Amino acid sequence: VKIIPQLPSQDSTLPLPEPNQKLIDGLTTRRSAKIASLRNAKAPSNEELREILKVAIRVPDHGKTVPWRIIVIAGENRGILGQKLADVAFVKNPKIDAEQYNIEKERLERAPLVIALLHTPKANPKATLWEQELSTGALGLSLLLALQGYGYSACWLSEWPIYDEAAAKIIGAKDNEKIAGLFYVGKTQIAATERPRPNVSDIVEYWNES
Numbered sequence: 182v183k184i185i186p187q188l189p190s191q192d193s194t195l196p197l198p199e200p201n202q203k204l205i206d207g208l209t210t211r212r213s214a215k216i217a218s219l220r221n222a223k224a225p226s227n228e229e230l231r232e233i234l235k236v237a238i239r240v241p242d243h244g245k246t247v248p249w250r251i252i253v254i255a256g257e258n259r260g261i262l263g264q265k266l267a268d269v270a271f272v273k274n275p276k277i278d279a280e281q282y283n284i285e286k287e288r289l290e291r292a293p294l295v296i297a298l299l300h301t302p303k304a305n306p307k308a309t310l311w312e313q314e315l316s317t318g319a320l321g322l323s324l325l326l327a328l329q330g331y332g333y334s335a336c337w338l339s340e341w342p343i344y345d346e347a348a349a350k351i352i353g354a355k356d357n358e359k360i361a362g363l364f365y366v367g368k369t370q371i372a373a374t375e376r377p378r379p380n381v382s383d384i385v386e387y388w389n390e391s
């Protein structure tokens with residue numbers, strides 16, 4: 182099935198929401214992939230990825246701030262960047278053994294494609310920092326859903342490199358930026374299983390005047 186995103190042109194009138202079983206099925210079957218299930222998975226083509234990202238970035242964003250950007254780590258660049266991250270890990274802890282060093286070196290090769298989502302806050306009197314952070318989080322989920330819509334599984338991971346200043350810089354984060362996650366992506370035949378979910382009744386209440 183070839184997915185053709187129907188991206189609306191600016192100011193066009195959008196269809197009113199209608200009951201949409203496929204959309205709800207997509208939401209109820211979304212599940213993060215286990216990282217091990219992505220090792221021999223297939224990456225989206227550059228053209229597919231471009232479309233996936235066009236769909237994914239349609240997220241709420243107060244004041245049209247665009248407080249996010251994306252760095253794609255593809256092909257052999259996964260290994261090149263992995264080597265640099267392993268070197269950072271070694272500088273931080275020279276006691277790591279060869280096995281641990283190799284794990285670090287191959288960290289980004291656990292999936293055929295890795296997408297770094299960066300939070301890039303901007304001065305905008307309309308949008309507070311919190312609002313901008315929430316927009317970036319929204320893009321994280323939107324990215325997972327857009328990938329799913331194109332038949333790709335994904336897993337949103339933090340792990341140490343996003344919190345380490347030197348590693349984040351090598352990945353591409355500028356001084357004011359934070360990495361919101363590394364998204365490991367691939368088309369896999371290994372199906373996910375559902376995990377426990379909270380009960381809605383445990384997290385929802387109706388406001389009443391007390």
Ligand SMILES: Cc1cc2nc3c(=O)[nH]c(=O)nc-3n(C[C@H](O)[C@H](O)[C@H](O)COP(=O)(O)O)c2cc1C
Nearest residue numbers: 211212213214321336337338339340341361362376
């Ligand atoms: C910001 C963020 C960071 C995460 N980082 C990790 C991580 O480093 N390691 C991990 O095992 N899961 C991490 N997760 C959780 C997985 O991405 C995933 O959501 C969860 O394991 C399964 O839930 P799901 O199938 O409903 O997505 C993170 C989730 C979020 C939102």
